[in-house]
Amino acid sequence: MFDKEIPVKWSTHIFAPRHFRVWLISGECFWYYTEEAGQGLGFSADIGGGWRSTGVLASGGSPPALVKLPLGVQLTWLSTTEKKYYQARITLPRDLMLAEFAKRFEVELYDRSKKAQYTTIDFALAPGGYISLRLGGISVTEIANFQAREIQMSWNFFALTHHFAPETYPEAEFMDDSYKKLPDNIKAMVKEDTFPLTRWKNYSDKLNWYLTTQIEMEACKIWSINGNSQFYTKEEIQKNGGIPQEYVPAWLRLEYKKSGIFYSLTVKFTEQKQGKAEQPDDDLVIYQEFKDFFSSNQLSTAVALVIEDEANKIRAYLTDGYIKQYLTITQFFIQETNVGILKWFDSDK
Incomplete structure (x- = not known):
């Protein structure tokens, strides 16, 4: 052995x-x-x-x-x-x-x-x-x-x-x-x-879904409520036509380029406040929203989590191609990244 x-x-x-x-x-x-x-x-x-x-x-x-x-x-x-x-x-x-x-x-x-x-x-x-x-x-x-x-x-x-x-x-x-x-x-x-x-x-329940956006992602990192955190390159995202996932997301951060400027978008589904300690109930709402959607769409082979940007308003929804269910976003923010793509990840944990 x-x-x-x-x-x-x-x-x-x-x-x-x-x-x-x-x-x-x-x-x-x-x-x-x-x-x-x-x-x-x-x-x-x-x-x-x-x-x-x-x-x-x-x-x-x-x-x-x-x-x-x-x-x-x-x-x-x-x-x-x-x-x-x-x-x-x-x-x-x-x-x-x-x-x-x-x-x-x-x-x-x-x-x-x-x-x-x-x-x-x-x-x-x-x-x-x-x-x-x-x-x-x-x-x-x-x-x-x-x-x-x-x-x-x-x-x-x-x-x-x-x-x-x-x-x-x-x-x-x-x-x-x-x-x-x-x-x-x-x-x-x-x-x-x-x-x-x-x-x-x-929180370790496995669900079949993938992340897609209206924004062309350069990179993305997803933190899940089960403790997972994974980083995805542009090549991986393009190869898979999105980001296949199994666990309910707590929050995500993606990098994109618009008019020659790099931006970082953070979308939070958890109730955990920025800079505050994680609390036992923080992930209950997003977990239940995912479970409710999947419970009523058991025949779906894949479900998309779509991030859309309309008039500086970020929204997220689950869809199986027929039903659309909007999710609770507790916080989002966009910032320019002057240092360039992926530099935030280089200094991350």
Whole structure:
């Protein structure tokens, strides 16, 4: 299995929805029946910044050198808002991950090119124990998802793994302090036990659609509500007659040229405010609009998301060629890009 495999190096990021804080007690990578057996890679983190943004670099989540991809990983964490412990022992989809790690993305920058590749193995942890496995870096792609099981754990063990004496910070006090930091709407969920246990799993629903515009795109980047973010060159867009997609978009940014001037257009479907932290409900409206359209158009082989520009008014709609449904755009803005095409991408994450 490992004989001809090319070693890789990566770092690990952990994501969790804001206000659903996660204390990753342990993350262990493991190898089976190889010379690496016993060379575990352990990592931990305390996160809760957002499902598709503000991930935290896991402490110890990077191998010191190029190594062969592990066969699996075990994750154990505390969901403080739910007051539950979860654990998952995952067999990684190695063939798919290795194929993705081998890819190189070329980005045109006038007289030079930038090549990028995936550099992180990321885990997003949601209420109810749902796990999204992603490869990240300049672009992010969801690879697979898994379901953890709820487990019991002694407070003594949790405290010692986080380097404090359990008697100095009792479990009830710790949980109460976490609860006090929550906004009122999340506190109500805790009291009524009405956690959105399927929300982030649903955000990984695959839908068959493609992006097309009245504007001739020079380049485009799309951020999706499942955590994906992908960049597309003009050549890719022209080759495919648009941009084929599977996941509901949170926002997109496209570059175009008009009367010899380069412009950048940002279209936001998410409720997340510019420069503000991602909130748990930010993507509900656009997700529901997509689901409603696809539920009533189940026989469609492809659905187009069309961006149109009329009298400086940006609108977006879904269509199967017969039915047209306009979507909620929460914000859009256009600006000239004096530095030229794709320079924004060169400085992007």
